[in-house]
Structures are given as structure tokens and as C-alpha cells.
Amino acid sequence: MEPPEWTVLRCSCCSMCFGRRVGTRGRCTRCGILANDSTEVVSHAMNVEQLQSEIGLANMPEDLREEFLEKMQHTTPVQSHSVGDLRRLKECILLAAEDGTLTAESVAKSLARMNIRMNAIDLIEMGYEQGLLFKLSEDEWQVLD
Ligand SMILES: [Zn+2]
Numbered sequence: 121m122e123p124p125e126w127t128v129l130r131c132s133c134c135s136m137c138f139g140r141r142v143g144t145r146g147r148c149t150r151c152g153i154l155a156n157d158s159t160e161v162v163s164h165a166m167n168v169e170q171l172q173s174e175i176g177l178a179n180m181p182e183d184l185r186e187e188f189l190e191k192m193q194h195t196t197p198v199q200s201h202s203v204g205d206l207r208r209l210k211e212c213i214l215l216a217a218e219d220g221t222l223t224a225e226s227v228a229k230s231l232a233r234m235n236i237r238m239n240a241i242d243l244i245e246m247g248y249e250q251g252l253l254f255k256l257s258e259d260e261w262q263v264l265d
Pocket residue numbers: 131132133134135136148149150151152153
């Protein structure tokens with residue numbers, strides 16, 4: 121593992137956090153005080169993106185930070201869940217397609233068969249946005265996949 125490229129420091133003067141690149145002298149972005157040996161090291165970051173989120177987090181008030189971290193933890197599983205859902209919804213579209221075309225009615229049936237609680241039109245619109253469906257008429261879509 122490579123050593124972290126950035127250090128997040130807390131200013132001893134105004135207690136704001138700022139980043140310091142390894143090998144350079146850090147300076148508080150708010151009051152301009154230079155970092156020294158007694159400056160508190162809050163965390164490390166491998167790159168600028170990580171540094172920005174570390175600094176943002178470090179400068180967040182305590183109560184907000186907890187809420188933020190909690191939100192982050194709750195968001196991650198939901199995201200991976202929706203990727204799995206997307207695959208299922210695609211299956212559902214394919215299931216609904218007879219002879220490569222489908223209607224809102226056939227989508228509604230396949231949603232029911234797969235036990236997915238979703239509006240057929242919503243699914244069709246999603247498939248359309250994802251480039252899976254091509255609209256043939258008001259109530260007929262062709263599966264492109
Ligand atoms: Zn400062």
C-alpha cells in the first residue's frame with residue numbers, strides 16, 4: 121500500500137481542518153497559521169477527492185457529522201440493491217415481451233408474476249430511458265435488447 125499523500129490537520133488557532141501534502145508545510149486556509157509539530161493530525165487521504173471529503177467531514181459540526189455518516193452507511197446498501205433491482209426489472213421487461221414487443225398490460229402481468237410492486241408505465245418509461253425499448257405506438261413497445 122502506498123503511503124497517504126495528504127494529511128488532514130486541525131489548526132491550533134481556529135480549529136478549522138485543512139489538507140497538507142506530504143513533504144510540504146501546511147497552512148490553515150482560514151487564518152493562515154503554519155502547521156507545526158504540535159498541530160493535530162485528524163486523518164490521512166490518498167488523493168484530492170478523499171482529502172476533500174475528509175476535510176468536509178472534519179469541519180462538519182459533531183452532530184451533523186454523525187447524521188452524515190449514518191446517511192452514508194444507509195445509502196450504500198440501497199445503491200447496490202437498486203443495481204440488482206435494475207437487472208430484475210430488465211428480466212421483467214423481457215418476460216413481458218411476446219414476439220419482442222410489449223404493452224402496458226403484458227408488463228403489468230409480468231410485474232405481478234415476478235412479484236414486483238411497480239407501475240407498468242413507470243417500468244416501460246424506465247426501459248425506454250435505458251434504451252431497452254423502442255416505442256412503436258401509443259401502447260406498444262419493441263424490446264431492443
Ligand atoms: Zn486557522
